Amino acid sequence: MRGNRLNGRARASGRQDFRNWSGHVHAHPHTFARPTSVPELSGIVQTAANDGQRVRVVGAGHSFTPVAAGDDMMINLDRLSGLISADEATGRVRFHAGTRLRDIPSLLAPYGLALANQGDVNPQALAGAISTSTHGTGLGFTGFAGTVTGLSIMGPDGRERELSATSEPEVFDLARVSLGVLGVVTEIELQCVPSFDLIAEEIVVDFDELLTDLEPRMRAADHFEFYWFPHTGTALTKTNTRVAPGEAGPGHLAEAGVRNQLLNVFDKEVVENGALRLAVELGAAVPRLVPHINRIAQSAVSDRTYRAPGHDVFVTPRRVRFNEMEYALPFESGAEAIREIRDAIESRGWSISFPLEVRSAAHDDVPLSTAYGRETMYIAVHRFVKEDYAEYFRVVEQICRRHGGRPHWGKIHTLGAAELSDLYPRFDDFRELRRQLDPAAMFGNRFTDSLFGLG
Numbered sequence: 211m212r213g214n215r216l217n218g219r220a221r222a223s224g225r226q227d228f229r230n231w232s233g234h235v236h237a238h239p240h241t242f243a244r245p246t247s248v249p250e251l252s253g254i255v256q257t258a259a260n261d262g263q264r265v266r267v268v269g270a271g272h273s274f275t276p277v278a279a280g281d282d283m284m285i286n287l288d289r290l291s292g293l294i295s296a297d298e299a300t301g302r303v304r305f306h307a308g309t310r311l312r313d314i315p316s317l318l319a320p321y322g323l324a325l326a327n328q329g330d331v332n333p334q335a336l337a338g339a340i341s342t343s344t345h346g347t348g349l350g351f352t353g354f355a356g357t358v359t360g361l362s363i364m365g366p367d368g369r370e371r372e373l374s375a376t377s378e379p380e381v382f383d384l385a386r387v388s389l390g391v392l393g394v395v396t397e398i399e400l401q402c403v404p405s406f407d408l409i410a411e412e413i414v415v416d417f418d419e420l421l422t423d424l425e426p427r428m429r430a431a432d433h434f435e436f437y438w439f440p441h442t443g444t445a446l447t448k449t450n451t452r453v454a455p456g457e458a459g460p461g462h463l464a465e466a467g468v469r470n471q472l473l474n475v476f477d478k479e480v481v482e483n484g485a486l487r488l489a490v491e492l493g494a495a496v497p498r499l500v501p502h503i504n505r506i507a508q509s510a511v512s513d514r515t516y517r518a519p520g521h522d523v524f525v526t527p528r529r530v531r532f533n534e535m536e537y538a539l540p541f542e543s544g545a546e547a548i549r550e551i552r553d554a555i556e557s558r559g560w561s562i563s564f565p566l567e568v569r570s571a572a573h574d575d576v577p578l579s580t581a582y583g584r585e586t587m588y589i590a591v592h593r594f595v596k597e598d599y600a601e602y603f604r605v606v607e608q609i610c611r612r613h614g615g616r617p618h619w620g621k622i623h624t625l626g627a628a629e630l631s632d633l634y635p636r637f638d639d640f641r642e643l644r645r646q647l648d649p650a651a652m653f654g655n656r657f658t659d660s661l662f663g664l665g
């Protein structure tokens with residue numbers, strides 16, 4: 211299995227250790243099951259229920275917290291993956307829940323369809339991405355969960371319920387982001403869109419000017435994000451414009467060249483990953499060099515414009531391992547919070563080698579989505595795995611919380627049920643549904659218990 215590291219040989223079922231992508235979370239489940247059919251999965255779930263075991267389903271292990279880790283039974287659905295059905299007229303496509311995001315473009319290609327939006331990596335399982343409210347960027351687009359039109363979910367009795375806006379709509383509504391605590395998601399139907407190209411413009415700009423203009427810039431683009439390397443006065447902006455395949459781009463983008471695939475791989479592998487690895491390793495060994503390294507790294511980045519299929523532009527392999535915290539803020543508070551984070555970094559004398567990443571999303575109606583009911587600006591901070599993130603993340607978390615931020619469900623944070631219930635108007639409805647669907651709280655672990663106020 212790529213993505214997470216499961217020590218020992220892959221077996222259908224047995225003992226296997228689990229480590230998440232960053233290596234920060236370890237688990238030693240009694241049993242690690244990889245069912246190959248729904249009846250087999252159902253038997254595993256019923257056995258666990260009868261034996262009083264707790265169950266965690268794990269996708270690619272790309273969450274930074276122990277949200278997917280379990281001591282009793284862990285289940286992975288890599289062998290329950292692929293496309294089930296596609297309706298070309300409506301764009302609705304049903305997948306097995308274990309399908310990895312990286313496999314979806316080729317599954318959708320025969321239908322001329324694509325995912326509406328994506329984050330910046332693609333090893334995640336579809337169910338894993340949806341369950342933590344994974345998102346990309348763009349004020350005209352929701353995260354993955356906002357595009358879900360149907361779900362099948364298996365409860366402690368091993369039975370699947372089919373959920374949609376017309377089949378158990380109340381349950382469907384709440385189950386779209388569920389952190390695996392309502393049961394095992396076995397199938398997901400998504401609203402897809404006609405396939406598209408992106409014209410990508412990467413431009414280095416003055417950081418202060420960017421913050422002053424942030425809101426209009428984000429509103430003007432289909433997809434806008436930026437990276438700011440602490441200790442520098444500039445930021446790398448990425449603006450992506452959607453165009454139909456074969457259609458010329460608008461205005462100054464009309465001449466954007468189709469990206470040579472090899473050059474793309476070179477930039478993403480050698481420039482973005484190779485150079486970053488060198489910089490962060492050096493920075494971890496000699497922290498006082500970090501400001502100089504960041505300035506050199508930022509000045510070495512040159513502006514570029516290119517065109518490629520959407521999924522190729524959105525995604526960049528991440529080979530340098532880090533830990534991450536990301537908060538979802540009310541859109542209009544974002545720029546101020548970023549200034550406060552910059553001031554905190556400067557005044558505390560920290561050496562931070564990894565950039566801040568800033569993105570946005572449309573508001574949605576998914577009760578546990580981080581963008582529920584409000585346009586959102588996402589602010590993410592990272593630390594190289596060899597460095598201690600505790601103090602940096604604690605201070606950034608305080609700033610984001612003062613602005614009403616909600617933590618990403620798959621990234622590091624310190625909140626528990628009391629704080630989370632203030633941030634999500636329908637938090638108690640979700641807890642009540644959980645009590646109904648899984649009264650023994652079989653689907654969970656100590657970490658999710660602290661999130662939902664159990665035990």
Ligand SMILES: Cc1cc2nc3c(=O)[nH]c(=O)nc-3n(C[C@H](O)[C@H](O)[C@H](O)COP(=O)(O)OP(=O)(O)OC[C@H]3O[C@@H](n4cnc5c(N)ncnc54)[C@H](O)[C@@H]3O)c2cc1C
Binds near residue numbers: 269330346528
């Ligand atoms: C390098 C990197 C880049 C990232 N980039 C982004 C990004 O651009 N945007 C963003 O929003 N996030 C991003 N993330 C976070 C990541 O998308 C989420 O943590 C996501 O949940 C990971 O998916 P996974 O398949 O690894 O799920 P896991 O981490 O394995 O599990 C996540 C949750 O889903 C549950 N789950 C998984 N499968 C099922 C199932 N079948 N039924 C029920 N519950 C299930 C698990 O129990 C757990 O609660 C990134 C993470 C990494 C490591």
